[in-house]
Amino acid sequence: MRRTDPVxxxxxxxxxxxxxxxxxxxxxxxxxxxxxxxxFARPAESADAADGAADELTTExxxxxxxxxxxxxxxDAGADRRGGLLVNGPIDGSIGGIVHGAExxxxxxxxxxxxxxxxxxxxxxxxxxxxxxxxxxDLKLRHEAxxxxxxxxxxxxxxxxxxxxxxxxxxxxxCALGDGASVTLVSLGAALCGPxxxxxxxxxxxxxxxxxxxxxxxxxxxVVAHSDPTAMIAPQLTARFGPGIEDEVVEIKSSxxxxxxxxxxxxxxxxxxxxxxx
Numbered sequence: 001m002r003r004t005d006p007v008x009x010x011x012x013x014x015x016x017x018x019x020x021x022x023x024x025x026x027x028x029x030x031x032x033x034x035x036x037x038x039x040f041a042r043p044a045e046s047a048d049a050a051d052g053a054a055d056e057l058t059t060e061x062x063x064x065x066x067x068x069x070x071x072x073x074x075x076d077a078g079a080d081r082r083g084g085l086l087v088n089g090p091i092d093g094s095i096g097g098i099v100h101g102a103e104x105x106x107x108x109x110x111x112x113x114x115x116x117x118x119x120x121x122x123x124x125x126x127x128x129x130x131x132x133x134x135x136x137x138d139l140k141l142r143h144e145a146x147x148x149x150x151x152x153x154x155x156x157x158x159x160x161x162x163x164x165x166x167x168x169x170x171x172x173x174x175c176a177l178g179d180g181a182s183v184t185l186v187s188l189g190a191a192l193c194g195p196x197x198x199x200x201x202x203x204x205x206x207x208x209x210x211x212x213x214x215x216x217x218x219x220x221x222x223v224v225a226h227s228d229p230t231a232m233i234a235p236q237l238t239a240r241f242g243p244g245i246e247d248e249v250v251e252i253k254s255s256x257x258x259x260x261x262x263x264x265x266x267x268x269x270x271x272x273x274x275x276x277x278x
Contacts, residue, residue, distance in 0.1 A: 007033045008028065010259070010263070011027075013259075017264055017273075020266060021266070021269040021270050021273040023272065023274070023277055026276065036166075039141050039145055040134070040141070044134060053137050054138070057136060057137065058105055058126065058133040059105055059108070061194070061197065062108035062112070062125060065108075065125065066108050066229075068229040068232055069115050069117070072229060073116060073227065106126060109123050109124065109129075110123075116227060116255065117255055128164075128165075131165060132168075132198070135165060135168070135169070146169060146172050147173075149173035150176060150177055153174070153216075155181070157183055158184060158276055158278060159184045159185075159186060159272060160174065160183050160186070162190055163188040163189060163259045163262065164256075164257070167188060167191055168191040168202075171187070171202075172202070172203050174214035175204055175214045175215075175216075177215075178215050178216065183217060184217075184275030185220045186221045186268065186271045186272060186275065187222045187237070188223050188224075188263075188268065189223075189224055189262065190222065190231060190237075192211075193233060193234045193237060194231065194233055195234075199234070206240070210240070210241070210242060211237075220241075220245045221275075222236075222237045222247045222248070223249075223262060223268055224250070225249075225250055225252045226252075228254045232249075235247065246271070248267045250265050250267050
């Protein structure tokens with residue numbers, strides 16, 4: 001949803017990780033970094049009802065992220081409250097530290113900014129939640145992002161990496177490809193590991209509480225940072241998609257939108273080397 005890292009920086013991180021695991025090192029020309037910033041920059045073309053659904057979903061996502069953030073993070077003690085939320089832990093037995101009934105997106109976002117993952121502008125968490133909500137409710141944008149991803153998966157593609165919302169887009173694109181490819185999927189802090197509101201809106205939709213395994217995926221590595229409140233809600237995707245996924249929780253300092261800590265981790269390096277070596 002934002003401008004991606006330069007290809008050279010991504011390739012450097014990939015190469016470092018794979019080299020550490022003694023795998024085949026990719027060249028710059030072998031790596032395609034997708035950018036969806038232009039799609040999210042356009043005004044939404046959805047109807048008012050869909051806009052209302054996106055707003056409601058944004059709030060639900062922020063509530064879920066806040067509850068998880070309080071469980072796994074330490075918040076700054078400098079400011080006790082932001083927008084009616086306690087940012088250094090729950091009080092009076094309240095779940096997630098929510099006080100005074102403050103559940104507006106701006107307030108939840110500001111509170112999340114007191115943690116390490118969403119450190120930065122107070123609207124950072126809200127921006128991320130709105131982008132994810134828009135993807136899930138704006139059919140035109142969703143299909144365009146998915147089509148762009150499918151177009152980048154060539155017959156010789158070996159590994160598809162998806163980070164955050166990109167993990168969700170990659171998953172749906174691979175599902176739509178059917179058996180038109182055979183790749184290793186590496187999902188990093190993927191939105192697929194988020195709250196039930198995301199899982200229930202997947203395309204194709206889960207059946208009997210079981211997600212669809214993309215026919216194009218021969219092997220799936222799912223890696224989640226222990227500090228990521230958006231993905232630690234359901235870090236073990238095996239529970240949602242069945243056996244065969246190699247789930248790992250790694251202790252790295254992740255932050256919103258930054259793929260570098262993941263790419264430089266040895267667990268991710270092993271997954272990439274495995275996929276590239278076939």
